[in-house]
Amino acid sequence: MLNPTEQDENQYLEEIKERLAQALSRMESRVREYSDELREKKQYIFENQSGMDEADMVAAGQSIDRMVNTGESAVARRRKLLKLMQSPYFGRIDFRVQGSDQATPIYIGLATFTDDAERVNYIFDWRAPVSSLFYDFELGAANYETLSRKFTGEISLKRQYKIRDGRMEFMIENSVSILDDVLQRELSKSADDKMKNIVATIQRDQNQVIRNETASVMIIQGVAGSGKTSIALHRIAFLLYRFRDTVKAKDILILSPNKVFADYISNVLPELGEEYIPETGMEELANVLLENKFPFQTFFQQVATLLDHPHTEFIERIRFKSSFEFLSQLNKYFIYLENNSFRPMDLKVAGVIVPSPFVLEKFRSWSRMPMGKRIPEVVQEVLQYIRAGANRKLSGGEKAKVWELVPRMFNIRSAFDVYKGFYEWIGKPEMFRMMHGMKLEFADVFPLIYCKIRLEGMQSYDHIKHLLVDEMQDYTPVQYAVLSRVFKCKKTILGDVNQPVNPYSASSAEGIEEVFPQGDIVKLFRSYRSTWEITQFSLRISPNPNLVAMERHGEEPEVLGFASADAESEGIYNACLKFTRSENQSMGVIFKTQQQAARVFEKLTVADREKELKIHLLTPDSTSFSSGIIVTTVHLSKGLEFDEVLVPFVSAANYKSDIDRRMLYIACTRAMHRLTLTYEKEQSLFVKF
Secondary structure: OOOOHHHHHHHHHHHHHHHHHHHHHHHHHHHHHHHHHHHHHHHHHHHHHHHHHHHHHHHHHHHHHHHHHHHHHHHHHHHHHHHHHOOOOOOEEEEOOOOOOOOEEEEEEEOEEEEOOOOEEEEOOOHHHHHHHHHOOEEEEEEEOOOOOEEEEEEEEEEEEEEEEEEEEEEEEEEEOHHHHHHHHOOOOOOOOOOOOOOOOOOHHHHHHHOOOOOOEEEEEEOOOHHHHHHHHHHHHEEEHHOOOOOHHHHEEEEOOOOHHHHOOOOOOHHOOOOOOOEEEEHHHHHHOOOOOOOEHHHHHHHHHHHHHHHHHHHHHHHOOOHHHHHHHHHHHHHHHHHEEOOOEEEEEEOOEEHHHHHHHHHHHOOOOOOOHHHHHEEEHHHHHHHHOOOOOOHHHHHHHHHHHHHHOOOOOOHHHHHHHHHHOOOOOHHHHEEOOEEEEEEHHHHHHHHHHHHHOOOOOOOEEEEEEHHHHHHHHHHHHHHHHHHHOEEEEOOOOOOOOOOOOOOOHHHHHHOOOOOOEEEOOOEEOOOOHHHHHHHHHOOOOOOEEEOOOOOOOOEEOOHHHHHHHHHHHHHHHHHHOOOOOOOEEOOOOHHHHHHHHHHHHHHOOOOOOOOEEEEOOOOOOOOEEEEEEEHHOOOOHHHOEEEEEEOOOOOOOOHHHHHHHHOOOOOEEEEEEEEEEOOHHHHHH
16 A cells, blocks of 8 residues: 555655645746747837838737737646645545456546656646545445546545644544545634635535536525535536536626625635636626616615614515516516507608518517617618619618507617506506616616516626626526526526525525526525534524534523623623634624624724724725624624624514514524624523523
């Protein structure tokens, strides 16, 4: 056996590091050569451009482009080698292919490392087909598939390593629970200011999701802490590896809930050796699709209104526009418009009569095209009919007359008029209300976009080859209907139906499947983030019998009562001081509303005379996530995790409604190791266990 003992493994690690150092040295020389050559080429063109013809200039430009691309590839390879120097591999399996006498050791890391001179593969990329053996099988019979064939055989050895800064911290061998052992160690660590890759601890069910390359729409329903976002990002990394000749980072788009979350996850793909993936939010997308013509309430503002001023009529408007019935009625309305918005009539131009049935037939013959886009096509058909009848070219005046009369037959002027008219058509005009300053309610934004698409068409994102949608439960059927028309590509959609920040507009995996009937649904029930005690506490707030808690134990959550508001403020400050003096890296102080968060942040800042607290306030305008004490709201904390979480104001007066219960559940499930709740006078019923 190769490297039978830990001492042998340490020696082998030193050998691999030496080979990596040599490869890195060669690559750095190559990068310098490309840089020098490119500089010389540009200098040559600059000095000789007066004597170069167009063909010479084109050839020189193409040569420079080739050199730049080659140089960029060398720089990317250099980056990967630098990462491998820090941690070359995390796993090993010895696999004997059926029919072979000897098992082959396979070391698995973040990227492939091949010695070009010896043509030996020392490290296999975690996404390589053979690496799936590590995630899917224990000792004994195993198999894996490549594009061309299936290999069966036996795993005789399985090891996992933790290598940091080129030094082996531990090695675990031949354990059936090998991944669980390492997972326990990783989960017990402090949270960082960025989400980390999980390649060393990917579980079997997660691996199946990551490596699924056939699903046109993958819908991942995962409980809080199940790692669904991380899995989705690793899935993107796998697809970039598997289809590297046809899919690049720029061809993928991430729809993230806010800029803070986007920053929090921004490190994962670069850690995996991939380039930055473009990201946007639903509101940014809406502004693009509406061409910045309609000011509108944001989703954050909608949720804030529901929490601060939950008016019945406002809730009913949201609830109605978030239903499948609403989308169904909207589609029926467009069938009605199809049959009634175009009123053809006979035309007489250049002595030729164009009968109205002909005009109507041509309008309907373009049924695959948005209604508003058909009019120019109908005009051309009518002009052709008249030219044939008159047997001559038409004058400018005759053409202008047709261009004037045909559009008059179409009685729709704008998508906004169509949308407003929809509520008259269904007999519910009260369901449409503009806000002060002619601002749209957020619930109206995507229905209006949907009308615009059906009426005028819409720029499609044809260059996007894969769309990742996070926090799926916060999007409505009509939003998904818009996404399905704007993005024709494959999709990965993920979220948790138990964590909507607006329960009146929540979607389930099954509901999303109605919009994407071709979707593959995967459900993840195992939660990894929180300790057993925190998970059980959270489940008493919002029960979920399907959730399977990780057997990682820690402190029992605390619920601390105070006699007055001032006493509670003092308790919050003391909890922050206690965190500052601990070994933990991050603490979330999570409030129900932004107003509460801002008020307490100001108090904490004033109280922190010695500047002991490394404290930050997150707002809807924040763009980055950092370690230390983060004062934020439930809404903005979604998808984030902290070593400690403090949830203030958990009083009977502050947390009392169904939406409050869900908010409290989300806040508590952000905690990894410690959870504390505070209240004044009377605690919420949700924590009276």
